[in-house]
Amino acid sequence: MRILLIEDDKRLAALTKKVLEGEHFDVDVSHNGDEGVEIALRSVYDVAIVDWMLPGRDGPAVAQAIRAARLSTAVLMLTARTQVEDRVAGLYSGADDYLTKPFSYDELIARIHALGRRVGGVGAVNTWELRIGNIVLDTRTYSARRADRVLDLTKTEWTLLECLMRHPGQTLSRQFIMDYVWSYESTVQPTMVDVYVSYLRNKLSLPGYQDPIQTKRGLGYYLDVDNA
Structure with a gap:
């Protein structure tokens, strides 16, 4: 499964990439919302893991761009925000799921698999x-x-x-x-x-x-x- 991780915290991004690759995911990383959208539009990913707070476009804007391009990529939003209205805003922006920081990698991996089953792939x-x-x-x-x-x-x-x-x-x-x-x-x-x-x-x-x-x-x- 191909994963696009858009996270501006470089240490967290590097650790997350290492953990996911250990689970046999193919992971590309971007640290900027605008660059992340460009990469998402030029390649094919099963799941995009998107931080809410990003330089350039923020997480909701990234999700909106992915949906506007009619990509099948599932979007999992990461954020430290815990208010219900924030989660609702993230989902309305086009995210398929929402995970609050700090998070368990076991839960992250389970959610990625769930999104993969939900979205599916060609054949x-x-x-x-x-x-x-x-x-x-x-x-x-x-x-x-x-x-x-x-x-x-x-x-x-x-x-x-x-x-x-x-x-x-x-x-x-x-x-x-x-x-x-x-x-x-x-x-x-x-x-x-x-x-x-x-x-x-x-x-x-x-x-x-x-x-x-x-x-x-x-x-x-x-x-x-x-x-x-």
Whole structure:
């Protein structure tokens, strides 16, 4: 499950990221509300954990931006505010759940799983598995298989497959794929997308099965659900 943590307390953010990654979540961190919204709009996350008080946009404004963009990302608001009216305001802004500080990490993890079940994912059998056709991706173990064969993927190939599976049938530009797979690394060139698509196609190639990755010339790539 992919998590976006937007928290300006850098020590708390670092600790929370470490705890969540220990539970096999894939976590990206932002310390600013405006930057957090930009990241949320340019990638795909199952859950956004958003602090109420942030530089730039505050937590409710971040939640509103995510909802305005019609993203499926669930929003869990963190705040030290305990008044009922504050919780109500947070929920009305677009948050799906609310957790007051200080919080237990056990409770945070339980709420993330609950939000994952509530929101669901494309082809999800559970909160950690993506399934489209005969291709299955396990986000806990970073493993993948097609039909009965386990796919020996590198982390980059696995993330590329995840990107395509979270947008089935949608043509994704090379820039979008670069941002998703390489997390804004400035040294990555668009030609790397073509190289890794070729690698992934080779590993998905099985006797009797068609190539699920299709090319839209000049536009990008998409996962053909009918061929998956």
